Amino acid sequence: MVTDGYIVSKRDYPSPNPHIRLQEITYLSDGLKVKGLLAEPIVEGNYEGIVYLRGGMQHIGMVRPSRIAQFASQGFIVFAPYYRGNRGGEGRDEFAGGDRSDAVYAVDVLKQHMLANKDRIHLYAFSRGGIMALWTAILRDDITSVVTWAGVSDVVFTYNEREDMRRMMKRVIGGTPINMPDAYRERTALFRANEIEANILIIHGMKDENVSFEQAILLEDALREHGRTYETWFYPEYTHHFPAEHNAQTVRDLCDWMKKQ
Numbered sequence: 001m002v003t004d005g006y007i008v009s010k011r012d013y014p015s016p017n018p019h020i021r022l023q024e025i026t027y028l029s030d031g032l033k034v035k036g037l038l039a040e041p042i043v044e045g046n047y048e049g050i051v052y053l054r055g056g057m058q059h060i061g062m063v064r065p066s067r068i069a070q071f072a073s074q075g076f077i078v079f080a081p082y083y084r085g086n087r088g089g090e091g092r093d094e095f096a097g098g099d100r101s102d103a104v105y106a107v108d109v110l111k112q113h114m115l116a117n118k119d120r121i122h123l124y125a126f127s128r129g130g131i132m133a134l135w136t137a138i139l140r141d142d143i144t145s146v147v148t149w150a151g152v153s154d155v156v157f158t159y160n161e162r163e164d165m166r167r168m169m170k171r172v173i174g175g176t177p178i179n180m181p182d183a184y185r186e187r188t189a190l191f192r193a194n195e196i197e198a199n200i201l202i203i204h205g206m207k208d209e210n211v212s213f214e215q216a217i218l219l220e221d222a223l224r225e226h227g228r229t230y231e232t233w234f235y236p237e238y239t240h241h242f243p244a245e246h247n248a249q250t251v252r253d254l255c256d257w258m259k260k261q
Helices: 065-072 100-111 129-139 155-161 163-173 181-185 189-195 213-225 244-259
Strands: 007-013 020-029 032-041 048-053 076-081 121-126 145-149 199-205 230-235
Touching (some): 032 065, 048 129, 048 244, 121 129, 129 145, 145 244, 155 213, 189 213, 199 213, 230 244
Parallel strands (some): 199 230
16 A cells, blocks of 8 residues: 655756755655655765755745755765645645644654665754744654754744735635634644654744744743753854854754754
8 A cells, every 4th residue: 555755756956065965855745646856975874864844835935955965974874745735736835734744754754765774864944934943843753853943833923023925825725813713823843842852953043034033032041941852052143044054054064964963
C-alpha cells in the first residue's frame, strides 16, 4: 500500500554548487502529490539531515537552490518542501493548515536519502516556516533540533501585525480571528509547546518588521513555561533579512549548533 512520505518521482535539478547534487522530489502528503527540492553533497558520507521549511506563501519566499545548497555544503542532506499547491504540486497552500503534513512527511522523504544518522533529523525554518517547524516537532517524536529564524509562532499575532497579509489570510483560512477564532487557534503551535521534545534555537532580529520580535518572545515564554530546552540568538541591529556576510556566518554557526545537539 502506498503511504504518505512515498516518493513518486525524482528529477535532476541544476545545482549552483559543483559539490552539491540537487533533485526535485514529488512525494505523497495526505494523498496529494507535493514537490520539494533535495540537496546532498556529491561525496558520500554519513550526513545528518535537515528539513528546510521555507517562508512566504505560494510563489513568495519560494525555495532557492542556492540557499539549500549553502546548508548542504555544511555537511548535511537537506530537503525543502515547496508545500502543497506550489510548483505544480496538488492541493492548496493553507498557511499552516493541512499543509503542515507536507513538513511532517518531508522527514520521511529525507530519511530515504540518508545512509546513516537517520535519528539525527533537524528542522530549519525561516519566517512562515517557523510555525511549520513547531508543528512538525509537536507531531513527530524523531526530531533532534529546531532552528526558527525570524519565525512565525502565533498566527493571530501575524494577522494583527501584518495588514498587508490580512486579505490572503482571510481567503486561505476562511475568515478573521474574530469570526473564525478556532481556525486561527488550531494553527498556533504555542498552545502545545509542552509537546516539543527537540532542542530549539530561536534567531531573531529585533528590528524585524515582517515578523515582529514579539513573536520570538512569545515562543520563548511558552518554552520556558513548559520547561523546554531552548537557546536564543537575538540581534538588536538587524531586521527580517540579515546583511549577507552576517547571514552566511549565522548559517555556519547554526549548522555547528545543530551538530552539537
